[in-house]
Amino acid sequence: MASRKVYGGSNVPVLLHSHNDGISCSNGAFEALLMSNSTSCFNGKRSMVNFEDACGGNSQGMSFYRSHDQEEHGDDDLDDCFRQPEKKRRLSVDQVQFLERSFEVENKLEPERKVQLAKDLGLQPRQVAIWFQNRRARWKTKQLEKDYDALKASYDSLKSNYENLLKEKDQLKAEVSSLTGKQLHKENVSENSETSKPMEPSQPLAQPDPVPEKKPPTIICKQEDLSSVNSDVFDSDSPHYTDGVHSSFLEAGDSSHVFEPDQSDLSQDEDDNLSKSLRHVVYNFPKLEDPVYPDQSADCGNYEFPVEDHALWFWSY
C-alpha cells in the first residue's frame, strides 16, 4: 500500500466488502446492462481503491484489489506523466466475475459491448478485448481436455469390446474345428458304408478296411482348407488389429469391417456339411452381421455367449 493512487470516489466502498456484493446485478439485469447504456451497476475503478482503503491497507491476501486499472486507465492523462513502467496487474474479483457473466452470455465481443463493459468496469476497452481473448483461449483448452477425456473413454470401451471379441473369436474357431472334425468323421463313416454296399458283389474277396476312421487325403485337404478359410476369415485383417492400439481402435469402431469375411472362400459343400440346426442360434447374436457367422460358429446350440460378448451394444457412440 505504499504509493497507491487514490481517486476521489468515496461513495462506493461498500461495494467490495463482499466479492459477491461488488456487482449487484441479477442475471436478467446483467444482460440488460450488457445491451444498454444505462447506468452501470459496477463501479470498478473507484471501488477497488476504496476497498483497499476500507481494508485499512491490509495487502495480505487482498492483492487482487490493487488499483492496477487506474494506472492503466487512459482517462488519467495527468497520471501518464508519473506512470511507472507498466506492470501486469490482475483484475479484481468483481471485474472478473462481471466479465465471466458477460462471457457466458456471449463469448464474442462486439465493439459496442466492449466499450460498455470497459466503461462499466473502469477498464480500457483493449483490456476487455484481451480478457475475452484469453478467456476464449482458456475455454478452448478446457474443451480440448474434455474432448480428450471423452475420446479416451470411448477408446477404452472400444478396446475392451475388441478384446472380448478376440476371445470370442478364438472360442468360435475352436468350436468350428471341433465340430467340423466330428461332422467329417460322420460323413466318412456314412460314405464308407454306402460305397461298400455296391462294391460287395463285385469285390467279394476285398478285405474290409480295418481302420474306417482314416480320412481320405482329399477330405483331409478339405478340412485343412476349411481350417485355413476359417483362419483367413478372422485373421485377414489381423495386422490391423494387433499392431498397436490405434489400428484396433479404428478397426473396432466398424463392426462391419471387422467381421466381414469373404464367404466365397468357403465352398458350398463345406457349408452344407455344417448342420443347419447348429447354426440358427448364431443369427440371434446381437448386432453382428448375419453372413459372418454361419461358417464360424458351428456349435452354438450349446455355446452360450457371455454377457460381455454383447459388448457391441456399446458401439453406438
Add this chain to the structure above:
DNA sequence: TGGGTCAAGAGGATAA
C-alpha cells in the same frame, strides 16, 4: 525457488 496462473505483447490470418 520453481511452477502455475493470468494479463498483455507479438505476429499472422481473416473479414468487412
Add this chain to the structure above:
DNA sequence: TTATCCTCTTGACCCA
C-alpha cells in the same frame, strides 16, 4: 486498411 481473432510467448505475481 483496419479491426478482430487466434496462437504462442513473455513477464508479473502468487503460493507451496
